[in-house]
Amino acid sequence: MLSTPITYALRVFTRLYPTQKPLVFSGVGSTQKLANLMVAAGQSKPLLITDNFLLTSGMLDETIAHLKEKGCDVVVFDDIAPNPTFQHVEKAIEATKQNSCDSIFAIGGGSVIDVAKVVAAAVTNDKSLHKLTGLLKVKTPPLPLYITPTTSGTGSEVTNAAVISDTETHKKKFFVDPQYLPIAASLDPDLLKSLPAHITAAVGMDALTHAIEAFTSKVNSAEVDRDASLAIKLLFDHLPKACANGNDLDARETVAQASFLAGYSFSKSSLGYVHAISHQISAHYDTPHGLANAVILPRVLEFNKVASEKRLAQLERMLSGNNTASNTKELAENFIGRVNLLSRTIGIPASLTELDQADFKKITKDALAEARASYAVPKVMRRKDVEAILTSVSNGHLELSFA
Ligand SMILES: [Fe+2]
Incomplete structure (x- = not known):
């Protein structure tokens, strides 16, 4: 059967821009290992992006304490909604810049991870979010990004895309670039067990x-x-x-x-x-x-x-x-x-x-x-x-x- 144009285009794209698998830690205690890697890589002031439920539930206390013990100054950002908007991303960018954060650590579901990906790229590229939407718009490498998913399904920790809602146009905007991949991720069952x-x-x-x-x-x-x-x-x-x-x-x-x-x-x-x-x-x-x-x-x-x-x-x-x-x-x-x-x-x-x-x-x-x-x-x-x-x-x- 002949290829359709989209099949051909996807074949070319995946060959030119192959997705890489990030380094993955898995199992109980894997988030601490991820935190250790961040410290070893020289990160000293991560912006921890998460949601308010996870933060107030106490589920992140151990990880935050561990990072602090290792000498990290952790800045927490938890103003994230289930369908994150450009406004959520803008606020997180501001928090990153105001606090001179050197990296992004996302712990949460797909919404948290999507925001984290775009923030990491927006801070280094100094472009409006509208200019970052679409395919291959990330020119400068993003801030180092580390991800711990708290749901198991989206696969966001290993995909090269993020989706953010534009409240002006009421449309979902896609951000697609291999540079949205994190450096490393942890698959930690302790952070997954409370999911209904x-x-x-x-x-x-x-x-x-x-x-x-x-x-x-x-x-x-x-x-x-x-x-x-x-x-x-x-x-x-x-x-x-x-x-x-x-x-x-x-x-x-x-x-x-x-x-x-x-x-x-x-x-x-x-x-x-x-x-x-x-x-x-x-x-x-x-x-x-x-x-x-x-x-x-x-x-x-x-x-x-x-x-x-x-x-x-x-x-x-x-x-x-x-x-x-x-x-x-x-x-x-x-x-x-x-x-x-x-x-x-x-x-x-x-x-x-x-x-x-x-x-x-x-x-x-x-x-x-x-x-x-x-x-x-x-x-x-x-x-x-x-x-x-x-x-x-x-x-x-x-x-x-x-x-
Ligand atoms: Fe899906």
Whole structure:
């Protein structure tokens, strides 16, 4: 099959600007190790960007005390909202400059990490945020950036992008550059164990979506195949355990590792229609990103079933351990059944009842535009395909047939 222009462009981009994996510490105590690295690297005045809940919960006390013991003057910035705006970023830039901070340490979820990435770049590049939006706008290396994610799903600690809301235009602005990657990250189960089960489930399904969309993308490689398939295996094995018992530190750590690998995989390849549709749904109804992905995922897999049959069969062979099964159609169907079963097991609903049919036209148009501009999908959707998926997401019926 001939490459579409977006597939070709993504192949060129990923070859010219390969995403690097940051150094990663994993396990209980890994955040202290990350702090030790910061000190060893010469950082003496980090701006710690976090959210108010984490700060007041006492979960960060040990890390802050550890940095102080090592001689660091830690400046804390916790004015972050779930959908951070340019104003949040501006305030954090001001705090960095006023306090002459020499580095950025982000401890938090996707919003905190997105703000931290943009602050680190904005301080050294001395450009307005509007001039930093878009692709490859970071000319001067950012301040040293260190990240500890407190949710496992976005993979933000290993992606080269950040998203900030522009309140003037009411649009999400993307910042994409390999320089947004941190120097190092820690995957610390002690900071993940308080995440409620329903959020663990939704963000975990976001990670699974990243891995599956990367694995079935038209821009793949041996590295993406290896990392994405490992992420998928780890999530199937450990996400139900992390949801059932938040204090299962082994499951928490493994899900965090899977999220990291999934994030790295989609940075090297591409996302697909699950994200193209879910972004529009979240923009219309404020539906959490992971939840929207989780509900849409089996429908898009059904659409891709024929085009991605061999790839989905490969995943099913890996998960079932049956390497000799040869009926790829049946294997692909079994894989989709497995995704549905995982969703039910961890409490993902079958539908999103907030959807309003009156919005379907606009959601469809914007989803198709996003996919056309950004993703190397295995098979191109038409309007009626997206509308059929939206109807199914709205009424909870999983039976879909695509011509
Ligand atoms: Fe995502």
